[in-house]
Amino acid sequence: MEQRIQELEQEKLGKFLEIANVPTDTNEEAKNVVENLAATIKQPKDGIKITRRLHARKDLPAKILVELRDEVTQEKWLTEVKSLKPYVADVHPACKNIKDVVYVREAMTQLNKQLLWNAKQELKTKQNYKYVWFKKGYVKAKRDDNEKIYTIRSNEDIQALTTKKK
Template sequence: MPKCDNCDKLIAKKSTILECNTCSKTVHATQACTRLTSKQLAALRNTENLEWTCEVCRRETPRQRSFVIQEEEEEDDEELLLTQGTDSGSNAMKKLLSDISFEVKKAVKKEIGSVNEALSSCCQKMDGIMDTLATISGKIKELENKNTYLTNQNKHLELKIDAMEQYIGNLEQKQLNNTFEVAGVPEIKDENTEIILNTLATKLNIVKKEITTVKRLKGKNGKEGVIQVSFKQEEQVDQWIKAARKVTILAEDIVSCPDPATARTKIMIRRALSSANKTLLWQAKQKLKVTYKYIWFQGGRILVRKNDNDKPVIIRNLSDIDKMAVEHIVSR
C-alpha cells in the first residue's frame, strides 16, 4: 500500500487518493492532505479533464500545465479556474456546461409540452365523460320518476280491481241470498228433486211454499253435485236452515241407498255461496282453523271469531286471510 506524501500514513485500498500530474506524488483526497476546499475536491472528482498539481511542483514549475481554483472567504462563492497554458480550458468547460444546460432545458421543455398535451387531452376526455354521466344520470332520474308513477298507477289499478271484484262478488252473492243448497243426498238414476225436497220438508216439519226452482247442480272433481233450492223471499231460506240445525237427517231418510256407508251420510242444508265466497271460506278454514274457533258465512260476508266473547272479524279477500295467518305466527 502506498504512503501519503503529506501525512506519511499508509493509504488504504478503499481510500480515495489524489495523484500529482507532474511528479506522481499521491496523497489522501482530503482537505487536510491536499489543502483544497470541499468544493475544489468535488470539482476534481466530477470533472474528467481537470488535473491536480501538488504545491511543490506548482512552486518549481509555475508555467507547467496545471489548474488553480480560486478560494474566497465563503465556499458558496468559490470558482474553479482551469488553466492549460492559457484560459482556453476554462472557456471550453464553460461552453460545454452551457451547451449541456441548453440541451437539458430543451429536452425538459419538450417533455413538459408532451405532458401538457396529454393532460389537455385527458381533460377533454374527462369533460366528455362527465357530460355523458350527466346525461345518463338525467335519464336514470327520468326512469326512476316513470317507475314511481307506474308503481303508483299499478297500486291504484290493483285497488280498483280489488274493489271491482268485491262489487261483482257481492252482486253474485246477492243473487243467491234467497237460495240454499242441500248436500249429502246421493244422486240416483231418474231422480225427482221435487220429491226429494218434499221428503226433506216433511222431516223438518216445514210447509213448503214460495219455491221458485229445485235443481241438482253438476258436481266437480268426481263429487256429487248439491241440490239447489231457490225461494221468492230470503226469509224462507233462514227458516229451512234453522230447522235443519235442530234435526239430524241421514241420506237413507231421504232416498233409497244400497250402500250402507252412503246411507249414513248426514244431510246438510247451507246457504248458497258464489264461487268467490266458496273459495274465500275454504281458504279461511284451511289457514285460520288453528287460530279462530268460529269461521262462518252470514249476511253475504265471511266472518271469523277466536273465542265466544270476541267480536267477529270480516274477511273481504285472500289478503286478509294471509295477514291474519302471519300475525298469528309473529305473535307466537
C-alpha cells in the first residue's frame, strides 16, 4: 500500500523537471533562467507552464522546479540537455563567467531521491554496477552493458541485488 502511494506521488511529478547548480541571484526570476535554458537546448518556451525556486541548504544554490506542458515535452528537454550539456553562463545572465554544468533531471519524490542515493552508494560504489539511474518514476540498475536492467522499488531490492551472484 505504501509503495502504491509512493508511485502515485511520483506519477504527479511526471511533467516536472528539477534544474540544479544554477546560482541564486537576488534580482533573478527563475522563469528567465528556465527560458534561457529552453533557448540553449532549442526547445520552445511555450512548453513551460510554471517555474519556481525551491528552498535549499545554505551551502548550495536552490533548485528550480519546472512544470512542463506534458511528459513528451519533458522527454525532449531531458534528451536535449543530455546531448548539449548547458553551462550556467548559458542560462543565467548574471553568471557569465561561471563554467559549471547545469544539471537537469526528472523531479523525484524525497523517497525516490533517497532510494537513488542509497542505490548509487551500495551498487555503484561497492558492488561495481556500471549504471544506476532514475527514469520514468523508477530507480534502475545495470551491472554491465549486456546485462539485465533491474528496477529498484525499495531498499530491500538493493539488498537483494548485493547478494545476487555475478
